[in-house]
Amino acid sequence: MNPPPSTQCRLYLINGFLGSGKTTLIKNLIQELQEFGDFKVGLLENEFGEVGIDGMQFSQKNLKLVEIDNGSIFCSCRSDQFIEGLKELANYKLDFLFIESSGISDPAPMERDLEVVEKIIGEVYKYKGNLCVIDSLNFMDTLEVLESVRRQVEYSNLIILNKIDQINFDEREGLRKILQVINPLVNILESKYCKIPFQLIQSEICSDALPVPTESYNSPSNKPQKILLQAPSNIILTKDAFFEFLNHFASQTFRLKGYIQLSEIVEGKTVWYYVDGVQNAPEIAKTEIIREKTEIVVILDQHNPLGEVIQEAWGDLVSSSQNSKFSS
Amino acid sequence: MxxxxxxxxxxxxxxxxxxxxxxxxxxxxxxxxxxxxxxxxxxxxxxxxxxxxxxxxxxxxxxxxxxxxxxxxxxxxxxxxxxxxxxxxxxxxxxxxxxxxxxxxxxxxxxxxxxxxxxxxxxxxxxxxxxxxxxxxxxxxxxxxxxxxxxxxxxxxxxxxxxxxxxxxxxxxxxxxxxxxxxxxxxxxxxxxxxxxxxxxxxxxxxxxxxxxxxxxxxxxxxxxxxxxxxxxxxxxxxxxxxxxxxxxxxxxxxxxxxxxxxxxxxxxxxxxxxxxxxxxxxxxxxxxxxxxxxxxxxxxxxxxxxxxxxxxxxxxxxxxxxxxxxxxxxxxxxxDPEKIRRALETYEKPTQEFDIILPDYENLDKPLIEVFTLDSDQCPACGYMKNMALTAKEKYGDRVEVIEYKWTILENIERTKMMGLQHLPSITINGKLKWSSIIPDQEEYFAEIDKVL
Missing domain, CATH: 3.20.20.210 (TIM Barrel)
Structure with a gap:
């Protein structure tokens, strides 16, 4: 495993409901990092009465653990403690930092808090994404009760479907479909005991997951531009028009990814497509997933002046389709 | 009310x-x-x-x-x-x-x-x-x-x-x-x-x-x-x-x-x-x-x-x-007082007029100069307390010290506050040096600081 290319500490958020396997995943990742490299690893725990990683057997040599006191209950007003924890860990020149969040915490404010940290102490951390660990057996139940569980999936950059051996094939397919509806843009890895090579996580993690342009207080100027192109469910674009749009702009993008409803009638239904690609080679494939609306994330270089042009062209495309819309 | x-x-x-x-x-x-x-x-x-x-x-x-x-x-x-x-x-x-x-x-x-x-x-x-x-x-x-x-x-x-x-x-x-x-x-x-x-x-x-x-x-x-x-x-x-x-x-x-x-x-x-x-x-x-x-x-x-x-x-x-x-x-x-603060903020962010402000020569003062910078001591209680504390120096030391208040809501004072490098109000400076910000000193502490420069 190669060391990080820069002096920045790679930071991963680990989300998931109580008992999903977050702690096991972190334990496995830390062990792997300690076995295969001389990495300095940090762990920030923000727990909700769960059994932490504290008692586990690790080599303490290169591990720095900070447990923050968030008042036990979920409370966003304690994010000052979270920020203080990150400030403290910044002194240790870590290679990797894992943040184990509370089982019912909402990851959205956490990402916002990271921006505050960057403002205070500079670019010490390189945020790599939010790993959402899911207990395959209990996910549907917790989803029904907790809005925060839905948001953990929505804001994730990689989903780990854990305890996969405890559900059957049909349940697994059903679960995958639901996860893809909540967050169509991330990859899903399956596991039994959260035993996933870190390299696989690094390669599968998606850096541009939905929901994208969340309002933030201080957008760092070095981030790539993210544009969200949307069309309501009653607007169905024609295949030709959409392909023309793609041909025109795809080469200007870092990446584009999303779901789109196109006008191709199959058994009386319109067809949903999944588009995913890097620059000149976006792949488009039919999908059975039906979304509430067309949604595509476009990532551009921060200095690319075409952001507004693309949005304008998309607006024209949508309104021309609106004028010629048909009912399926 | x-x-x-x-x-x-x-x-x-x-x-x-x-x-x-x-x-x-x-x-x-x-x-x-x-x-x-x-x-x-x-x-x-x-x-x-x-x-x-x-x-x-x-x-x-x-x-x-x-x-x-x-x-x-x-x-x-x-x-x-x-x-x-x-x-x-x-x-x-x-x-x-x-x-x-x-x-x-x-x-x-x-x-x-x-x-x-x-x-x-x-x-x-x-x-x-x-x-x-x-x-x-x-x-x-x-x-x-x-x-x-x-x-x-x-x-x-x-x-x-x-x-x-x-x-x-x-x-x-x-x-x-x-x-x-x-x-x-x-x-x-x-x-x-x-x-x-x-x-x-x-x-x-x-x-x-x-x-x-x-x-x-x-x-x-x-x-x-x-x-x-x-x-x-x-x-x-x-x-x-x-x-x-x-x-x-x-x-x-x-x-x-x-x-x-x-x-x-x-x-x-x-x-x-x-x-x-x-x-x-x-x-x-x-x-x-x-x-x-x-x-x-x-x-x-x-x-x-x-x-x-x-x-x-x-x-x-x-x-x-x-x-x-x-x-x-x-x-x-x-x-x-949103209107007053709105105007002051506009001036703070984009000054529309220039003020000819000359800061005192703090190294060569005749006597200790106590400056109290407030948002507006008539409106803001914390500023009022800070100003009153500053003024107690006049009661104790009389003409041996000078005490001046600058209200931030008076536009030219915004420029002065910037020139002094003050980030937070109310504040007290003594001979141009920031001594207290927001937390009002007790009298003993305050007088002790003045005694040092008398």
Whole structure:
């Protein structure tokens, strides 16, 4: 495993409901990092009465653990403690930092808090994404009760479907479909005991997951531009028009990814497509997933002046389709 | 119109001269007097002293007496872990090991009494606050909401119980309602004007679950408060966007939210129910780590973005311990006199005229020069106290020292403040060097500094 290319500490958020396997995943990742490299690893725990990683057997040599006191209950007003924890860990020149969040915490404010940290102490951390660990057996139940569980999936950059051996094939397919509806843009890895090579996580993690342009207080100027192109469910674009749009702009993008409803009638239904690609080679494939609306994330270089042009062209495309819309 | 009258009129949906201001200084109150959270929340005298300082510096229309959601949990057997800059945490849950299947289980029946836990301290401080500032400030008594209390008692298992053992969850919530009613009756007895039911965990549950399991308990609590002829409030923090409307259906008089909620959108909903909405100055990015101008700017933007009817400005939730007092003072000034602050902010950000300001030659002064920089000492109480303290030097030293005040709301003084490199107001400098910012020195300390340069 190669060391990080820069002096920045790679930071991963680990989300998931109580008992999903977050702690096991972190334990496995830390062990792997300690076995295969001389990495300095940090762990920030923000727990909700769960059994932490504290008692586990690790080599303490290169591990720095900070447990923050968030008042036990979920409370966003304690994010000052979270920020203080990150400030403290910044002194240790870590290679990797894992943040184990509370089982019912909402990851959205956490990402916002990271921006505050960057403002205070500079670019010490390189945020790599939010790993959402899911207990395959209990996910549907917790989803029904907790809005925060839905948001953990929505804001994730990689989903780990854990305890996969405890559900059957049909349940697994059903679960995958639901996860893809909540967050169509991330990859899903399956596991039994959260035993996933870190390299696989690094390669599968998606850096541009939905929901994208969340309002933030201080957008760092070095981030790539993210544009969200949307069309309501009653607007169905024609295949030709959409392909023309793609041909025109795809080469200007870092990446584009999303779901789109196109006008191709199959058994009386319109067809949903999944588009995913890097620059000149976006792949488009039919999908059975039906979304509430067309949604595509476009990532551009921060200095690319075409952001507004693309949005304008998309607006024209949508309104021309609106004028010629048909009912399926 | 004093602050309490302003708040009562707002709750009565009547017009007021200014938007109501309720700074949630819980543990932050301790910072003003140099006490950590664990001292503050266990020592009635220190708590009272700190709350009086909040009242003096931040001039609140409404003020919570204690922001600690662990009071009930501690009495009911939860383990506590104390911290220096945060309220205590619950670290063990008495019902966590309760097995709901296969055996007879017993839910607790203990109802807190006035002599239990820290309640004697809390009730005593409430009484003293009522006697001291109760005529001019509306006092908030905070009780823990049934969902948060139930999660303190049961731990995270509660969330699966809510789906798999609905009846048991209902019983547990009913118990928590009884606890809340007892607490409310005690708080009303010592004169609390508003009872706030604080339940941050509400933001984490789905609207479906809220409607099926929590609508009843919360409605019962708010109905009970109404029958006691006291005002009510529903505090939530976190992204409770989807639960704002279900919360309105439980009929509180007011709802307070934090920065995770879009106030404009939330107010559209609360206005439909004629419910007061309070919030939502961001606690961390603006209040803790922002500048005084950021806080003023946020408040002005908030005030400009919606109707002032049924509106209260407040921090999003319990303020972090270390918030610089000048940031709270900045927010307060923007609420009290938005037009003046708006003009000053415009000048601060984009000066439209040049002022010919020459700073004194601080190295070669004839006598010690004490300069007090205030936002506006006629309006801002903290600035007034700072100015009065500065002036005591004239009483003691007479013509041997010079004391000058610069008000930030006079435009040329903005430039002077910048030239002096001052970030926070009110401040006192002696011979051009910053000595105190926001925290007013005591007289002994103040005179000692002057003696050094005489």
């Amino acid at each position: 004093n602050g309490k009258e302003r708040l009562l009129r707002t709750f009565n949906h009547e017009p007021v001269d200014k938007v109501v201001w309720v700074p949630f200084a819980g543990i932050h109150a301790g910072k003003l007097k140099g006490y950590f959270a664990d001292e503050l929340l266990t020592d009635g005298d220190k708590l009272f002293e700190s709350l009086i300082e909040v009242n003096r510096l931040y001039s609140p229309d409404g003020q919570p007496v204690l922001f600690d959601l662990q009071i009930e949990a501690e009495i009911l057997g939860c383990g506590m872990r104390w911290g220096k800059k945060a309220p205590p945490s619950v670290c063990s849950h008495p019902l966590e090991t309760l097995k709901l299947v296969g055996e007879d289980y017993q839910l607790p029946s203990k109802i807190p009494e006035k002599t239990d836990g820290r309640l004697p301290l809390v009730l005593d401080v409430m009484k003293r606050m009522k006697e001291t500032v109760g005529e001019s400030t509306a006092l908030f008594g905070l009780v823990t909401g049934p969902l948060t209390l139930a999660s303190h008692l049961r731990g995270t298992k509660l969330f699966l119980d809510m789906l798999r053992h609905k009846e048991t969850s209902r019983e547990l919530f009913a118990y928590c309602v009884t606890v809340a009613k007892a607490m409310i009756s005690y708080y009303i007895e010592v004169g609390m004007d508003v009872i706030a039911v604080v339940d941050p965990v509400v933001s984490q549950v789905s609207p479906k679950i809220f409607k099926s399991l929590l609508h009843g308990p919360f409605s019962e609590i708010f109905q009970y408060i109404k029958t006691q002829k006291v005002l009510s409030s529903f505090f939530v923090c976190g992204d409770a966007t989807k639960n704002i409307e279900p919360m309105c259906h439980t009929k509180p008089d007011s709802i307070f939210v934090d920065e995770n909620i879009n106030m404009v959108e939330a107010k559209r909903i609360t206005d439909q129910f004629n419910i007061i909405l309070g919030g939502n100055i961001p606690l961390t990015s603006t209040m803790l780590y922002g500048t005084q101008q950021d806080n003023m700017g946020f408040v002005i933007k908030l005030l400009d973005s919606m109707s002032h009817k049924n509106l209260i400005i407040a921090p999003g939730c319990d303020m972090p311990y270390d918030i610089p007092p000048e940031n709270v003072i900045g927010a307060m000034e923007a609420i009290k």
